[in-house]
Amino acid sequence: MPILNLWLLCTIVLAVKMWANALVQAYARFRYRQFVNPEDASLVGQLIGKPRPPATQEHPLAQRAERCWRNDLENIPMFLLVALGYGLLGGSAGWGVVYLGTFAITRTAHTLFYLAGLQPWRFLAYLVGVGATGAIAIHSLGLILRP
Structure with a gap:
């Protein structure tokens, strides 16, 4: 499979993973009927026929999913940009499978x-994903600097 096809497949897998995480946030909000935005609380109250005041804070599961989302936003775009550069520089598909596969698997595990709430597994998954980002960046620099 050409490297840019692998890159797109990895991008799609990571997008689906992030959408699934967003669904966890929505599930927690609806399951526990905790909405911090007044308009959301009002809408749900109208739908179920009981007025709902806004919650003072998100449910812990929604909070955890939100922190996970922010962590994704700190890591995934950087990796995908470097990986795209690797592909455009003509990086090998063999190494691309290693970098892209490792990153997608570890971010999903993360x-x-x-x-x-599983530590140290979360940290280890994060660390391997950062390692994949560093490795593909170094490999890309090698492609740029080759004679």
């Missing part, structure tokens, strides 16, 4: 571990 999300699952984050939502479940």
